[in-house]
Amino acid sequence: MKPIIQCTNVTKGFGSKTVLQQLNFELTQGDTAALIGPNGAGKTTLFSIICGYLRQDSGSVSLFGHKPGSSALFGQVAALPQDARFDPAFSIGEQLDFYGRLQGLSSKAARQETLRVLTLVDLAEQVQQKAAALSHGMCKRAAIAQAFIGSPQLILLDEPTAGLDPVNALHIRQLINRLSGDVSFMISSHNIFELEQLCNKVLYLEHGKLQADTTSENEQQLQQYLTLQLEDDNTEVVTAAIGQLPGLLSIRPMQKKELQLCYDPQQNANFDLELLQCLAANGWRYRNLTKGQTLEQKLFNTA
Numbered sequence: 550m551k552p553i554i555q556c557t558n559v560t561k562g563f564g565s566k567t568v569l570q571q572l573n574f575e576l577t578q579g580d581t582a583a584l585i586g587p588n589g590a591g592k593t594t595l596f597s598i599i600c601g602y603l604r605q606d607s608g609s610v611s612l613f614g615h616k617p618g619s620s621a622l623f624g625q626v627a628a629l630p631q632d633a634r635f636d637p638a639f640s641i642g643e644q645l646d647f648y649g650r651l652q653g654l655s656s657k658a659a660r661q662e663t664l665r666v667l668t669l670v671d672l673a674e675q676v677q678q679k680a681a682a683l684s685h686g687m688c689k690r691a692a693i694a695q696a697f698i699g700s701p702q703l704i705l706l707d708e709p710t711a712g713l714d715p716v717n718a719l720h721i722r723q724l725i726n727r728l729s730g731d732v733s734f735m736i737s738s739h740n741i742f743e744l745e746q747l748c749n750k751v752l753y754l755e756h757g758k759l760q761a762d763t764t765s766e767n768e769q770q771l772q773q774y775l776t777l778q779l780e781d782d783n784t785e786v787v788t789a790a791i792g793q794l795p796g797l798l799s800i801r802p803m804q805k806k807e808l809q810l811c812y813d814p815q816q817n818a819n820f821d822l823e824l825l826q827c828l829a830a831n832g833w834r835y836r837n838l839t840k841g842q843t844l845e846q847k848l849f850n851t852a
């Protein structure tokens with residue numbers, strides 16, 4: 550499949566400080582990629598390079614085969630910057646119309662497009678309002694709506710749900726989920742739960758370097774993870790019994806009444822079944838057994 554974003558040996562520094570070091574990654578059509586990393590890891594810098602706001606010192610970046618910022622990308626790539634702001638002098642509708650006009654739409658078509666994208670984020674009724682009359686969450690949603698104007702094939706969202714209450718954040722996640730597949734997304738967020746639900750690819754930036762892509766399938770075939778939530782506070786006896794099952798690689802208490810198990814499916818393909826049989830034979834009740842590792846567990850190596 551053709552790459553949408555291709556970054557090769559991208560390095561960027563500010564003064565004597567190197568912020569991004571030799572980054573290599575590729576996104577293909579339909580990918581929804583998460584960009585994760587601690588504060589100051591270089592996420593916004595990378596976004597800015599991909600958007601064409603900043604230029605890398607060395608290496609190459611291409612979007613749909615073009616340099617970031619190139620006129621060939623106009624309308625194909627949209628971005629929500631971290632601190633997107635609206636001009637206080639104009640209504641939200643006027644400003645979104647302007648973006649539509651920039652994409653070549655007539656005034657009438659631009660207004661229709663404005664109403665379409667504001668409807669996506671439940672703000673159609675606020676089309677005449679100025680930013681000062683909107684709450685922080687509403688402004689954020691309006692800024693997200695702006696990224697949906699036209700028919701971009703790649704949308705870059707820097708912290709899209711930061712500052713939104715849980716209901717509005719859920720609404721935005723549902724919207725991204727609905728559109729992903731047709732549109733490729735690259736999303737930066739500190740909300741790992743959100744990214745886990747939305748993204749099929751993880752780019753973890755730390756000290757300006759990309760760590761291994763945690764979606765590696767080879768790794769998953771060698772090890773399988775299970776999270777077991779018990780009904781009762783008996784993790785010690787359960788741990789001792791499960792420790793006898795063939796194929797177990799590790800067992801680790803997570804929270805109270807919760808264990809994370811890692812096993813080798815090549816050693817024991819029926820591990821999960823044998824686990825349930827072990828629980829049943831001892832009369833131990835469980836609330837939930839889930840397969841796989843959470844993104845948090847993968848990233849922070851808590852297995």
Ligand SMILES: Nc1ncnc2c1ncn2[C@@H]1O[C@H](COP(=O)(O)OP(=O)(O)OP(=O)(O)O)[C@@H](O)[C@H]1O
Pocket residue numbers: 563568586587588589590591592593594595
């Ligand atoms: N224009 C600039 N001039 C000098 N240093 C900068 C500039 N922009 C960013 N930096 C530095 O580059 C590093 C990476 O910043 P960046 O904003 O890309 O990180 P981030 O991962 O987006 O952080 P956060 O999660 O806090 O938003 C930081 O140390 C920051 O101080």
